[in-house]
Amino acid sequence: MTAPVFDKIAIIGVGLLGASIAHAATAYEAAQRIAYYDASPDAMALAARVVPGLGANSASDAVRDADAVFLCTPVGAFGAVTAEIADALAPGAILTDVGSVKARAASDMAAACPNGVHLIPGHPVAGTEQSGPDAGFASLFQNAWHILTPLEDESEDYRDAVGQLTAFWETLGAKVETMSTRRHDRVLAITSHLPHLIAFNIVSTAYDMETVEEGEVVKYSAGGFRDFTRIAASDPTMWRDVFLTNKDAVLETLGRFSEDLAALQRAIRWGDGDTLMQEFTRARGIRKAIIDAGQDTDEVDFGRRPIED
């Protein structure tokens, strides 16, 4: 057995991700001691019963002596939280996060991060539609990508810190990649932020029709709608912050989506079956690429052609 990567870690914000880090660090022995803090008394009370580690009286108390600090609040709170804990951060400590937006998260943390503390923004591409301390579980990060967006700091200390943090996430089962904050935010805008926005929107549209259709939207949701409601059940506060802090990339991606949708709408209105066929067939290709890349486990035979037309 190897020694834990860190002696002590601190987790600020004990929702799905914060609680899962505590479970995973305990299960896979990645940290000797865990301290956590959440601004919500209800979350702290629940965490005391279900999250491994010790609840602290304040964020500053939690981070004292910690080798690595994980910000797991919604992205919009990162600036304020970093300012609050700045004086208590140990020299040489790592400050990282799990925010879904990286450019804004990095700049908000950097503005308040003291010299001598190694700021290494990060984002685990993992989650469920559940939220809260009791939603956390140890295996959440197994085989998931973890994206680090390190600063342009060539010092040996900083490189060592990035190496340690990489080792920590690998111990939790994640596959670690590094990229720039800007690239991260563009890639996630299409792979995560836009899908969530669309899911929230379609559920909202149906909600207004629901009164019209007298409960039948719920009753017949197995036709495809149900999958969207699952995605749209994600934490509203977290997602509000994602859209407000990754505005440019989301709006750019949304613009492309709306253009493409207008083209499909036009094809439907004019009965242009060839265009629909072409677009729908193309959509299968990317599904195949995802399965080929081992990013999903379904076995679908895409070589199969439509059987009747």
Add this chain to the structure above:
Amino acid sequence: MTAPVFDKIAIIGVGLLGASIAHAATAYEAAQRIAYYDASPDAMALAARVVPGLGANSASDAVRDADAVFLCTPVGAFGAVTAEIADALAPGAILTDVGSVKARAASDMAAACPNGVHLIPGHPVAGTEQSGPDAGFASLFQNAWHILTPLEDESEDYRDAVGQLTAFWETLGAKVETMSTRRHDRVLAITSHLPHLIAFNIVSTAYDMETVEEGEVVKYSAGGFRDFTRIAASDPTMWRDVFLTNKDAVLETLGRFSEDLAALQRAIRWGDGDTLMQEFTRARGIRKAIIDAGQDTDEVDFGRRPIED
């Protein structure tokens, strides 16, 4: 053990649904004999190895002497198939279908359906993203809704036929409801057709960005995108026909969706977090209604409030 509902059934089009009817009718003893036909020689060759029943040389051969005939081709082919089998249909037989659009399906079938044959359009709200004869399985219809849209025919013979077809689907495990074709098409436009169109579209949008992002769209698809690719892997021919034949309801629903999306886009652009919060929170409510109605098995605690902001 009760006697099978039908002595002989015929299945035209042996894709996911047609093959599943054959499997289920065999497994739950709902029919004594099964004949099937598919216009694709490849599908027939595959069906011969995996689908219970006897492959026929033509659609007309398949339906001869059948008590009930199930059209399982894409909706666009219903008119032509009905015309082709009209002369071979036995007097008193039931002609039904599994099409996702009912107004157009009903009128296309009615135009070619001989007198004395009981036309009862139907739609099982069940499916997977797979297609083809080898995708079928017996339990597909268990606990799924099956919607019948009977004609306005008050004769005793017709009522008996509706009763028999209801008994057949119930034997396969389905819960049977009846409604008008128009209502069906409006309800399904929001619960099934729009979700599929949106899924096809977002995957297509990502496909164009894919070259830009160098494979990262596929790599990080676990962030939400992957769920859309699964829906978008559905059979293109079937979905082309759905959108072409339920044009009005789909365009009306799509109009509402686009209006709502424009409002979210505006909120993002102007940093209106309150509007985003309100819409995202509302989306959780309908998820709760689906779970309360037993339409999905996830246990999500919607009483839980965001833990940190």
